[in-house]
Amino acid sequence: MRPGEASMESEAPAGFSEKLAGSAHRRQSLRLWLRLFSCATVVEKRIRNWLESEFGTTLPRFDALAAVERRRDGMTMSELSGAMMVSNGNATGIVARLVEDGLLVRTPDPEDARVTAVRLSPKGRAAFARMAAAHAQWIDEMFTDLTEDEVGELLRLLKKLRLSVEAHGTSP
Amino acid sequence: MRPGEASMESEAPAGFSEKLAGSAHRRQSLRLWLRLFSCATVVEKRIRNWLESEFGTTLPRFDALAAVERRRDGMTMSELSGAMMVSNGNATGIVARLVEDGLLVRTPDPEDARVTAVRLSPKGRAAFARMAAAHAQWIDEMFTDLTEDEVGELLRLLKKLRLSVEAHGTSP
Numbered sequence: 102m103r104p105g106e107a108s109m110e111s112e113a114p115a116g117f118s119e120k121l122a123g124s125a126h127r128r129q130s131l132r133l134w135l136r137l138f139s140c141a142t143v144v145e146k147r148i149r150n151w152l153e154s155e156f157g158t159t160l161p162r163f164d165a166l167a168a169v170e171r172r173r174d175g176m177t178m179s180e181l182s183g184a185m186m187v188s189n190g191n192a193t194g195i196v197a198r199l200v201e202d203g204l205l206v207r208t209p210d211p212e213d214a215r216v217t218a219v220r221l222s223p224k225g226r227a228a229f230a231r232m233a234a235a236h237a238q239w240i241d242e243m244f245t246d247l248t249e250d251e252v253g254e255l256l257r258l259l260k261k262l263r264l265s266v267e268a269h270g271t272s273p
Numbered sequence: 274m275r276p277g278e279a280s281m282e283s284e285a286p287a288g289f290s291e292k293l294a295g296s297a298h299r300r301q302s303l304r305l306w307l308r309l310f311s312c313a314t315v316v317e318k319r320i321r322n323w324l325e326s327e328f329g330t331t332l333p334r335f336d337a338l339a340a341v342e343r344r345r346d347g348m349t350m351s352e353l354s355g356a357m358m359v360s361n362g363n364a365t366g367i368v369a370r371l372v373e374d375g376l377l378v379r380t381p382d383p384e385d386a387r388v389t390a391v392r393l394s395p396k397g398r399a400a401f402a403r404m405a406a407a408h409a410q411w412i413d414e415m416f417t418d419l420t421e422d423e424v425g426e427l428l429r430l431l432k433k434l435r436l437s438v439e440a441h442g443t444s445p
Binding site (some may be wrong): 114129130131132133134136137138139140141142143144145147151154155221235237238239240241242244245246247249251252253254255256258260261262263264265266267268269270273 | 293301302303304305307308309310311312313314315316319323326327361389407409410411412413414415416417418419421423424425426427428431432433434435436437438439440442445
């Protein structure tokens with residue numbers, strides 16, 4: 102185990118060890134998954150902490166504003182629930198609070214007047230713009246030791262990984 | 274946007290778009306974070322689903338067994354809570370259920386008789402061995418389109434990313 106390795110694997114999903122894996126290929130795949138997961142976890146944790154300390158907000162609230170921000174003409178609750186799936190947020194409750202706080206406003210859905218959609222208020226738009234700029238800057242700062250080429254290579258390899266998962270990950 | 278890109282970004286944390294980011298460097302960092310997060314999310318979701326469908330268990334239960342498996346002489350509850358942090362699991366409740374199910378047994382902590390530790394029962398060890406083998410195989414299968422070199426390169430670059438985050442991610 103090289104220096105730094107212990108700390109790097111310590112936030113992997115609990116106590117996996119390389120001996121669990123039989124073949125060399127399998128061992129490398131498992132190591133890759135643990136490292137990928139630990140990278141995503143540590144970055145997400147910092148973003149959650151900073152959203153709280155810098156803006157007094159949560160990742161699900163930020164995610165909701167980000168999803169609505171892309172849709173100037175409003176977004177229905179079911180669309181928003183779908184977009185927020187990964188945050189494990191209760192979209193209805195989160196939206197209700199954002200409306201109370203004046204960041205979102207309810208609006209008739211342009212496609213179906215019986216459906217309520219939400220959009221950003223001017224206050225919500227301004228608040229989100231500040232948070233999104235800070236969020237982008239935090240990430241840029243965290244990744245600063247990677248060269249442009251390395252970022253590009255990671256983008257390429259992670260895309261290939263994602264496509265592999267989609268092609269081979271439909272059933273065990 | 275290239276083919277496949279929309280689907281790949283669709284599980285990113287809600288509705289980020291490239292226009293949020295100013296400079297080219299910052300845009301690439303944000304894209305990398307969204308892609309990293311979406312890769313980790315999609316793999317984790319599949320593992321959760323398969324643990325449920327193939328073994329009728331959950332990721333926090335699997336994580337708890339994996340953490341305990343590494344410690345033949347037992348693991349205290351506080352050690353286990355730390356190891357399971359990323360699963361957002363309630364370690365106490367999960368362990369109580371695993372004891373009820375006969376997969377874990379309570380044992381005196383070798384270092385301090387006043388502290389209770391847990392270890393795998395023979396049944397728990399056998400069950401975990403089956404799950405861990407399947408888990409490694411699922412991951413190997415999902416990543417199968419990556420060459421050995423690409424897996425190695427991802428391991429290297431993600432390690433560099435992790436070290437960058439640790440060096441620059443202590444405060445916003």
